[in-house]
Amino acid sequence: MTTVPLPYRVTAVSAENADCVSLEVAPAGRALSGFSPGRFAMMYAFGVGEAPISVSAIRGGHRLVHTVRAVGAVTGALCRLRPGDTLGLRGPYGTGWNLHGAAGFDLLVVAGGIGLAPLRPVVRHVLDHPERYGRLHVLIGARTPEDLLYRDELEDWRRAAAQMEVTVDRAGPGWRGSVGVVTTLLDRVETAPDRTTAMVCGPEVMIRHTARALLDRGVPAHRVQVSLERNMRCGTGHCGHCQLGPLLLCRDGPVVGYDRTRSLLAVREL
Incomplete structure (x- = not known):
């Protein structure tokens, strides 16, 4: 976990509906680790601010997917990003879903x-x-x-x-x-x-x-x-x-x- 945003590059963008976008991101340098279902990152839109967004997919090569709904200045800026753009990411933060405790249920x-x-x-x-x-x-x-x-x-x-x-x-x-x-x-x-x-x-x-x-x-x-x-x-x-x-x-x-x-x-x- 880091409290300083690390640069991540947008590798893919998927429009989920009229106001929600999924951003696949990959580290542009040092990678964050420790993400699990339910935990979140603080996503930083340069020059605008940051917002907490839960991870919606965890993929190989330290790639992460976050689904963002445009409801304000920060999330609106994140939803306008395109492949090749850079954003900041810090985390992971919070608690995740207890999948281990759900085993057998x-x-x-x-x-x-x-x-x-x-x-x-x-x-x-x-x-x-x-x-x-x-x-x-x-x-x-x-x-x-x-x-x-x-x-x-x-x-x-x-x-x-x-x-x-x-x-x-x-x-x-x-x-x-x-x-x-x-x-x-x-x-x-x-x-x-x-x-x-x-x-x-x-x-x-x-x-x-x-x-x-x-x-x-x-x-x-x-x-x-x-x-x-x-x-x-x-x-x-x-x-x-x-x-x-x-x-x-x-x-x-x-x-x-x-x-x-x-x-x-x-x-x-x-």
Whole structure:
């Protein structure tokens, strides 16, 4: 891990939807190490600033992929980068998904919107190592069909034995899938609560409702992992901008067990 941005060169750019881009980057010199699914980097757009972005793929040769949604000056600048451009990267920071602790369990992945990006390497890892896990269920929600991420990959995941369920909030005339919030898909999944590990990422309201629904179905709170987002600025737990109760999410998160965050998230509803 480094607290000084290292130069990385953009090697490929993929437009995922109208406002999300996946950037594949490779070190232009010294490489960062220690990335795992769920951890994030501070990505620096030169002359603009930096933003925390979770890794959405980890490839050979120290190549990383980050999926960025253009929502402000920094992320907008990152989304405008092209192959050959240079950005700064520091990290990795935070906690990752506990895949080791999920070994032998059925895995339930629930993603909303851009929340699929940090969960993408989880799905790939499980599909690459099916002998280590039980059944894989992937539930995805998006605003519209056009907002879905990794649309070409989703069918590959389905063919590779993942149970895939997708829903959208608003559908156009060509959509033949489900319409509704992602929690409605839970009724389609047959799980043994004591043999299930859930990993959830998306808007915070979606995380709260999904976690509650899982607990109502008997999944223990410590078996529900959630990825939370706050205003992360330093990435090292010093500035305090990402504080959630006693937690500093850039250090103690972003992936945290729901048993540790249940009461903290409930307070935010008042």
